[in-house]
Amino acid sequence: MYNILQQDPEMWHLFTCKEEYDASFRDGYDRFPHYMSNNRQVFEPRASQYLFERGYHPEYPEGQPFAVCLTHDIDVVYQSYPKKGFDLLLALAYGNRAGLMQGVRNLRSPKYPLCNFEEVIALEEEYDATSTFFFLALQDGDQDHSYQVEDLACEIGTIADYGWEVGLHGGHQAYADLQKLKDEKARMERVLGRPVAGYRNHFLRFRVPETWELLDQAGFLYDTTFGYADCVGFRNGMCYPFRPYHGRKHQEIGIVEIPLTVMDCTLDSYMRLGSMQSWDIVRHLIDTVERCHGVITLLWHNTYLTGDRMKFYEKILRYCREKGAWMTGGDGIMKLLNP
Template sequence: MNQDYLELIKSHPELWDHFTRKEEYSSEFRDRFDRFPYYLSKTRNIFEPNVSEFLFKSGYTPKYPDGKKFAVCLTHDIDSVYRKFPAKCYHIAKSTYKKDKTEFSKNIKTIFNKKQPLCNFEEIMDLEEKYGAKSSFYFLALKPGDQDYTYDIMDLKDEIRNIKDRGWEVGLHGGHEAYNSYEKICEEKKRLEDALGSKVIGYRNHFLHFKTPDTWEHLARAGFKYDTTFGYADCVGFRNGMCHPFRPYNLNTNEFINITEIPLAVMDCTILHSYMKLNYDTAMNLAKRMIDKVAELNGVFTLLWHNTYLQSGTPELRFYEKILNYCQQNDAWITDGKSIQSTYENKLLDSVKI
């Protein structure tokens, strides 16, 4: 991000304060997960990427491979890969009641394979491949005793290396404490890299834990090239008015932070379940509205869909595929965080001129 870009936003104080999230630096209150929630923000036009729109109208027109109109960054947080025994029994009974022999056979096999069916990475990649897409999978790399330790990343060594070999991305899903600890981030990064056999450059924190600007500084210092945590858990939208990846700015040091933020727009449990709880038709209409706006501004629409919501036959899976279909029909480049970061770092961040 060059000086022209900085000065362009800085010349409009209200936009600058929103872009840098100035109000988060001195917030007296945070939620029970130590997050700054949307309901505390003074900026209420969450569905409008007003900073990006200002830049676009000022001449910022990013371009994407193959002449695509805009980009979609597909991401998955892998919180769980095991199904507990009572849940396995429930699904066996359900398929028996439905007299579905195929489903019954599949569920019986899960008794002996603790990873299935939540270890569904192949199915997810196969689905995305149908739409010419690929995605990022962010894995926890916790140790026993850590909060939400649900699997050992070394047990998934073959699975995550297969994801990488197919051309999809593996990144780190930082634990509950990592967002505020350089040491934790480094520890978990090394654990994942040991299992993967290569470096990781992409990051999202568990539960969308984030502290402005500290988390960015920790991640940059730890060697990550991009983060994609920056969105609200309690509402979909554009947290700092940006639907374009950007270089964060630290108001304490008056310097850019050496990392690219790919801002999160929509998370599955935010729009459907835990927070907004919209019905599927309303949620799809909102998602389309946001996608259309991002497309208009040649931006990036970042989607987070957990693997637990991508099981065969679920309404969440059908919703996800509808989004893929809509984005494909609207000429989107549908890809992973690594590809987005590389494109912006190499070609786009310095393209704004006053």
């Protein structure tokens, strides 16, 4: 892969993220945003297309034409009692019987409905798909601490028993702090009862190439943080998993990156797209990845897997199944396509 890309300086600079090494501006979360990038063709995986045209053709199980890496970040699982009470009163005011029954169930469970992992698994099973769930393992006082991962041991065990993967969703500071990475990984592994292979950082906080180096040192096998928060698409022109290349040390970094293509909230919160516009762009990205036998990585939070947003996710699954895609979690991609 490296030898092919190095033949074209433009492709090599795109792949290695040369522009990010000395970037003087980063956003409030220390992220390099797309609006500061020179990559104005972000909806086209130009580096992967270049590789494909020169004979790099990944293969998938049973000859499937491309792959979909399905992932879920679990930021929140508890719903406050005032919010539950408001929903119940709203259902009562509108005479919504189904809403009333749902509201009563919500009051009885501190985690319902955001602890919807089995519903997500059941939906994905209908489409012969699996996925990866990334859980936070934060301490009291950490930014955005909203649950103790130990309290979800039963749910996490159920996910693993079904055969779905559980990974670590690193906290706000972990992307730049080796000890935090190690501590959060160890805590997650104690709950899971097995090693954790996959990683994604909270808020997609990431630094090229430092975060890749730290993740490798912490013992992760793959990362899937690498994507823009403010725009969907292909950050370094890649829709293939790859081992990052350190542009200053001129050497490979020993971790697999499964680049992130689409985050749910990027579409509506950052890009401010409606449902029809969102579908058009997601469909374009799927079709584009299919043409070069690549991998499209999707991030759908559990908070986006209810109501109409769940229907949107199912629409994606249906479209990809109709195209014959292999739909799996990060562990499946890593094991098959480990460069």
